[in-house]
Each structure stands twice: as structure tokens, then as C-alpha cells.
Amino acid sequence: MRKVVEGSYAIAQAVKCCDPDIISAYPITPQTHIVENLSQMVADGELKAEFITVDSEFSALSALVGSSAMGARSYSSTTSQGLALMYEVLYNVSGLRMPIVMTVANRAMGAPLNIWNDQQDSIGARDCGWIQLYAENVQEAMDLTPQAYKLAEDPDILTPVMVCMDGFILTHVYEPVEFLDHDKVKQFLPPFKPKITLDPAHPVTIGAFADPSTFTEYRYLQQDAQNKALGKIDTIAKEFKETFGRYYGGLIDTYRMEGADAAIVTLGSVIGTIKDALDEMWAEGKKVGLVKVRSYRPFPVKALRDSLKDVSSIAVIEKDVSIGNEAGLTTDLKAAFYNTGMKTPIIGFTAGLGGRDITLKDIKKAGDKALAAAKGPEAEFEFLTLRKEIL
Amino acid sequence: MLKVIAGGYVEPGSTQVTKTGAWRTFVPVVDQKRCSKCSLCEIYCPEGCIRMVEGLFIPDLDYCKGCSICAHECPRKAITMVLEEK
Amino acid sequence: MIQEQSLFAPGHRACAGCSMPTVVRLVLDATGPNVIVVSPTGCLEVTSTPFPESAWKVPWLHSLFENAAAVASGVETILKRQCKDTKVLVIGGDGSTFDIGMGSNSGMFERGHDIMYVCYDNEAYMNTGVQRSGSTPFCVHTTTTPSGEQSLGNPKPKKDMPAIAIAHHVPYVATASVAFPVDLRRKVKRAAELRGTSYLQINAPCITGWTFETGSTIEISRLAVETGLYPLFEFVNGKLADVKKIRPRPVTDYLKAQGRYRHLFKAPGGKEAIAAIQAIADENIANYGLAQE
Numbered sequence A: 001m002r003k004v005v006e007g008s009y010a011i012a013q014a015v016k017c018c019d020p021d022i023i024s025a026y027p028i029t030p031q032t033h034i035v036e037n038l039s040q041m042v043a044d045g046e047l048k049a050e051f052i053t054v055d056s057e058f059s060a061l062s063a064l065v066g067s068s069a070m071g072a073r074s075y076s077s078t079t080s081q082g083l084a085l086m087y088e089v090l091y092n093v094s095g096l097r098m099p100i101v102m103t104v105a106n107r108a109m110g111a112p113l114n115i116w117n118d119q120q121d122s123i124g125a126r127d128c129g130w131i132q133l134y135a136e137n138v139q140e141a142m143d144l145t146p147q148a149y150k151l152a153e154d155p156d157i158l159t160p161v162m163v164c165m166d167g168f169i170l171t172h173v174y175e176p177v178e179f180l181d182h183d184k185v186k187q188f189l190p191p192f193k194p195k196i197t198l199d200p201a202h203p204v205t206i207g208a209f210a211d212p213s214t215f216t217e218y219r220y221l222q223q224d225a226q227n228k229a230l231g232k233i234d235t236i237a238k239e240f241k242e243t244f245g246r247y248y249g250g251l252i253d254t255y256r257m258e259g260a261d262a263a264i265v266t267l268g269s270v271i272g273t274i275k276d277a278l279d280e281m282w283a284e285g286k287k288v289g290l291v292k293v294r295s296y297r298p299f300p301v302k303a304l305r306d307s308l309k310d311v312s313s314i315a316v317i318e319k320d321v322s323i324g325n326e327a328g329l330t331t332d333l334k335a336a337f338y339n340t341g342m343k344t345p346i347i348g349f350t351a352g353l354g355g356r357d358i359t360l361k362d363i364k365k366a367g368d369k370a371l372a373a374a375k376g377p378e379a380e381f382e383f384l385t386l387r388k389e390i391l
Numbered sequence B: 001m002l003k004v005i006a007g008g009y010v011e012p013g014s015t016q017v018t019k020t021g022a023w024r025t026f027v028p029v030v031d032q033k034r035c036s037k038c039s040l041c042e043i044y045c046p047e048g049c050i051r052m053v054e055g056l057f058i059p060d061l062d063y064c065k066g067c068s069i070c071a072h073e074c075p076r077k078a079i080t081m082v083l084e085e086k
Numbered sequence C: 001m002i003q004e005q006s007l008f009a010p011g012h013r014a015c016a017g018c019s020m021p022t023v024v025r026l027v028l029d030a031t032g033p034n035v036i037v038v039s040p041t042g043c044l045e046v047t048s049t050p051f052p053e054s055a056w057k058v059p060w061l062h063s064l065f066e067n068a069a070a071v072a073s074g075v076e077t078i079l080k081r082q083c084k085d086t087k088v089l090v091i092g093g094d095g096s097t098f099d100i101g102m103g104s105n106s107g108m109f110e111r112g113h114d115i116m117y118v119c120y121d122n123e124a125y126m127n128t129g130v131q132r133s134g135s136t137p138f139c140v141h142t143t144t145t146p147s148g149e150q151s152l153g154n155p156k157p158k159k160d161m162p163a164i165a166i167a168h169h170v171p172y173v174a175t176a177s178v179a180f181p182v183d184l185r186r187k188v189k190r191a192a193e194l195r196g197t198s199y200l201q202i203n204a205p206c207i208t209g210w211t212f213e214t215g216s217t218i219e220i221s222r223l224a225v226e227t228g229l230y231p232l233f234e235f236v237n238g239k240l241a242d243v244k245k246i247r248p249r250p251v252t253d254y255l256k257a258q259g260r261y262r263h264l265f266k267a268p269g270g271k272e273a274i275a276a277i278q279a280i281a282d283e284n285i286a287n288y289g290l291a292q293e
Helices: A008-016 A032-041 A057-069 A080-085 A087-096 A138-151 A182-190 A213-244 A269-284 A302-309 A328-338 A360-375 B040-044 B069-071 C018-030 C043-048 C067-083 C094-100 C102-111 C160-166 C181-193 C208-211 C218-225 C250-257 C259-265 C270-288
Strands: A001-005 A022-025 A050-053 A074-078 A101-106 A131-133 A160-165 A174-178 A252-255 A262-266 A287-295 A295-297 A313-318 A346-350 A382-383 B026-030 B052-053 B056-059 B081-082 C035-039 C060-062 C087-093 C115-122 C172-177 C200-205 C233-236 C239-243
Touching: A008 A032, A008 A101, A008 A174, A022 A032, A022 A057, A022 C067, A032 A050, A032 A262, A050 A057, A050 C067, A057 A074, A057 A080, A057 A087, A057 C018, A057 C060, A057 C067, A057 C102, A074 A080, A080 A087, A087 A213, A101 A138, A131 A138, A131 A213, A131 A252, A138 A160, A138 A174, A138 A182, A138 A213, A138 A328, A174 A287, A182 A213, A213 A295, A252 A269, A252 A302, A262 A302, A262 A328, A262 A360, A269 A287, A269 A360, A287 A360, A295 A328, A302 A328, A313 A328, A313 A360, A328 A346, A328 C172, B040 B052, B040 B069, B040 C018, B052 C208, B069 B081, B069 C018, B069 C218, B081 C218, C018 C043, C018 C087, C018 C115, C018 C181, C035 C043, C035 C067, C043 C087, C067 C087, C067 C102, C067 C115, C087 C094, C094 C102, C094 C115, C094 C160, C102 C115, C102 C160, C115 C181, C115 C239, C160 C172, C160 C200, C160 C233, C172 C181, C181 C200, C200 C218, C208 C259, C218 C250, C250 C259, C250 C270
Parallel strands: A022 A050, A022 A074, A074 A101, A101 A160, A131 A160, A262 A287, A262 A313, A313 A346, A346 A382, C035 C060, C035 C087, C087 C115, C115 C200, C172 C200
Antiparallel strands: A001 A174, A131 A295, A252 A287, B026 B081, B052 B056, C172 C233, C233 C239
């Protein structure tokens, strides 16, 4: 069924199809429409889930620690300051290996307070042990939701997943989307049946404290699960394609990389604009391609090396900055190449901070700089859309 | 053998492998003739290690940390703490 | 035989003479095995679950310091969804209850989950080395409210946590003491039978933080009650339903037995401070009608 709906409604519909037992969330712009729609679905009896209205994002995710330990499929959604407030629980959920799925409606982190889109929030949480998948458009964010549960609940993975979608740009846009079919999702996503739950008949202890003699092994197992997820993400994407007919690439996707001299690497909704900009550049004889990072954690080192091995230079465009260094994806990408002997220049751009538009012109400027960087980068890292006149 | 598994869980009551009796300096000695079987020592013992065995309250020295709460609370002063020779 | 029956096994690492394990055993004796326990970070958590061991013979979950009430809310919501009659308990210390967990406690209270919240109240952050909490009483020496030339210890009285629970319309709110096990178990049973949230605050002396004579753990808690400094009461649906009557003893009997009050008997101003503590006890005695006729 194809319908024009708001992005948030589409996500709520996708969550409903996953049959969560419990939704626990705290309102924060621009996530609100997702949880409002879910509340309405529960109120109307369309969605047979429990909905807990909690006192904070911190409690929202904490309640899901309890429900997940009971073996329940658990969902939340948040953004920005809310995600930051969850920070301590993020580590806890991943360390306890709870397959919770959370939609992050990406938004800037204050101060100054800003409710608009960038990706500082989730990129800042990259080390918390969650899998992070980034959607280009509403349909992809929707389709990633059942894929995220399938991945999270896989007995080899048991790792929480954030489905990241740009706030407002995707959550509040009205787009035609293909609705998920509930029965098909049921086939695709089997019921969650964890081996260990809280049950007086088998009274195990969950969350014992680990001293230096075992803590490293807990961390290693998390790292191992993320490494295994590298393979599963693609397998699950292909399984999804078989059932639903839609495929967005596995860990990464590419556009106009065949014969490209330079590449832009990015994540999220800016990809649509980048594709338009690249079409224009190719028409002008400037051969710049695109690599879209779908999975930021686990970081697809091998897939990125393979896809970028033939270009002479690379520009990263991302909506975050590691204040005091460069930015997350830029650094990670450079690190992915260091031991390969590939000396392709990589330059980084932060753009679209706090909701500033990234225009075709901006992207073409980055593309030109990428092409020029083949002779050696002019600057390693820049603010792409800086208004120097107001400084 | 020690195994670390994903998320980690622990079997119930498994601290019993650790014999905290090794912490003890003083050991409770029960004068069974004075004991009135009020069971206060059993109730108050933080280790839960004083138990009735064949009608007599006996501290389980595998776990007794020698805190002397039992001696202090015994209304008949039937328990004395004695320096343990090891 | 108690060792086999108890739902909290020996071998835990609580200090010799700690009251907390006794509190836990008394609580679990009263509830029986059909419970799920959530504990916040604290003495109880670290002493009872050193991986790969656990003292718990009931299902038990630890997440973080400040979220036990929220975690328990998630557990209880799913139990209800599964139509199970298992009782959910939170057992945590005063730091997590009075201070850092207040937000999630407030949420749990207000939503009215069927959860029994048990606070073992040792009146400071003992696990980290005896720092002041919101539960620390007036003039207590802690490592962050030390007594000294310019200080008589904690400058503020204990936070009235039961009143906060009552203000949330928690249907059953009670205080208890490890020194009165029959009373304690009765209150736990009552809370367990109730459908809805309950809050139990249990006086639990800490031998390390309060510094008293070895073996006198229970005696100290008894004195806290008998001086009127730790009134034992039950509030049912916001109304005072019952109190433990006492023949009030002077607060000095309680204070002089503990190192955390020792400075009051030496420092200038100590006498006035003791009088102020007596006034707190007298007020409790009058407010709750504690004095035996």
C-alpha cells in the first residue's frame, strides 16, 4: 500500500508491524510525532503494546532494561539532549546485550539550544556499543526498523540498534511511502525468544559486577558481536529484499562510483541532494562519485576500502564535529586507510549544523575541493557553510 | 570452569562457594544448656548461618564472619565470642 | 534449616556486622520466592553479586545507580502483560532512593506500578566511603560533612522521604527497623498483598559508617527507634494507620554509642546540637503519637 504520510507516522507504522510488547518514551522535538502516533495506535487498540509515559529519557530507556530482561520486544525513540541524558543507560543496555531498537530523530546538541537537524547526537554516542544505522529517506528508515530488530535479536548479535534518521528533514516530511505489510513482517521477523529472562522458576542474576579478571572479556564479546553484525547487516538487507522487494545496499551503498576520480562519503538524508549535485558535476565533466555509509557502527572498514580504492581523493561531508579535532566519519575513514598503504588524500567537511541547509552549491564546492585534493589537500578539515561575515 | 558469556548471568545462591568464615577472628560458642531456643540469633545473623541442627542452634563456621551480633542479642547470654586459634 | 530455606545465600561480601543482609533475608522471608528483585548500585549490589557469584536465590537484576524504579516499572509492566502474579521488589540504599534515583522513583510512584520499594536506610553513601546523602541526619559526621573547627557535621536534617512517597498518593508507606523483625515482616507481607506501589524504609545501621561497638548493630537500630529519632509508622492511603509505641529514651543513649556523633560530646556548640537533636525526637514523638500511655 502506497500512501503519502508524514515520516514520523511511517516510522510508527513500521514499529507497529514489528509487534513490540512495550514502548517507553519521553517527548522531545523532533521525535514527538513518532511516539504520539504510537500512543494513538495503542489507544485505538490497533497496536497491542504497553506504552509507559516516563519522567525522563533516562527512565524511558531504563524501563526497557527491565522489559527486555523479561524477554519483551522493547522500543523507544529519542533525539539530541534526550539521547545525551540516556548516555549511561546506552552503555548498560549494550553491556547487558539487550536487543532494544530505538529510532533517533537526529538533532543538534545545545548550547546554544537548537531543535533542528544535525547528527552530533548519535555520532557522539558512537562508542556506546550500539549498532548505528543511518537512513537516507523515510522509506529506508521505515524498512530499517524490522531489519534492526532482526539484527538486534539474532542470538549471535544481541546488540541494541539505533535507527538514525534526520530530524524534521525526514521525521516531518510528507513523502509517498510503501507501507509494510504486517503479515509479511511477521514472517520476516520471528518472535523474540531470549534464552535468559527474569523468572522465579529459574532465578538467575542479571547484571552482576565484573572485576578486572573478567571485564575485558565482556567488552571483547561486544566487539565480536559487532564484527559479526558486519556480515549480518547485508544478509538481512538481502532477506528484506526477497520479502519486500526493496534494497538499499548493505553496509554501504554507492552512486556514480564507476570511473569516478574523487568520492564524497557521507551518511543520512543529505544523500538525495548530493546525488543531484553529482549529476550536475558529471555533466560538467567532473567525475565525483558517492559512498553512502549505512552502518556507522559496526564501521564497515573493508567495504569502504574496497569501494574507495580507485579514486584519487575523498571528501567526507558530515553533520557533526568532534570539537577540538575534526569529525567522526572523517577520522574513522582516515583510520580505515592508514594500514593499507593507500595514500588517497581525505578531506573533511562539517556542514548542516543546527539545521542549516546544505545546498547543491555547497556540495559542488566540496566536490571541487575533493578533485583538487588529489594534488594534496588545501585544508584537512573545514566548516563547509561557514558565514564568515557574521563572525 | 569460569565462563564469560554475552550479557553475563549468574546462577542463584552461588556465593556459597566463598567461605567467608576465613574473615573471622572471634568465634561464637553456644552454651546449649542456657539456650532457650528463642531463635533471635538465627533471625539477626547477617550471614544467615546459624541454623537449628537436631534441635540445637549451631553456627555454620564456613560462613560465620565472627561479627558477634548473635552473642550481643542473645537474651540468655548463651553465646560467647572466643578468640579463635587458627 | 535456614541456610537451605533462605532466599539470600551466605558467602556474600557484606562487612561483618552489617545489618543489610539481615534486612534482605527478613524481606524475602516475608515475600517468599515468587518475586523479582531489582537493585540499584550500592553496597547490596556489590556485596551480593561479585561475578561469577550471586547470593540471590530469586531472579535479580541490576542496571544502574539511579534507575532501579524505572527498570522495575518495565519488569512489572511485562509481568502484568503476561498476567503473572509475581511481585516486583526494588531493594536499594538511601543514596539511590533519596537522591540520585528521585526522578525515576517519582515516576514509579506516580504511575502506580505494583512494586514494593524497599530502602535499606544506612543514612549515607557507604559503598563509596561514608559520604553524606539526603538521608543523613542532622549533625552526623561523614567524609563530606566532617566535623571540625567550623563544623558540627551534617548541617541539615534528614530528608522526609516517606512524606514524599505519601505526596505521590502511594497507598502504603511504612518505616521499619532491623531490630524489630516481627514488625518488619508484617509490614512486608502487607505491602506484598497490596496491589499497587508501596514504600518501605528500613533503618539499617552501618558498622563502618556509624562506628559502634562490634556486635551492637541491632541494639543501635533499636535505640534509633526507642529515642524517637526513627519513628516506625504505617500510612495507608495517606492516613497514619499505626505506630510502634515507645517509652522514649534520651537521644544521648543513641548518640554516645556511635562514632559519627562523637564530636558532639567534645566540640563547642555540641550541647546545643544535642538539644536540637532531642527536639527532633520530641517532635517525632508528638507528631506520630509515639509515647506509650
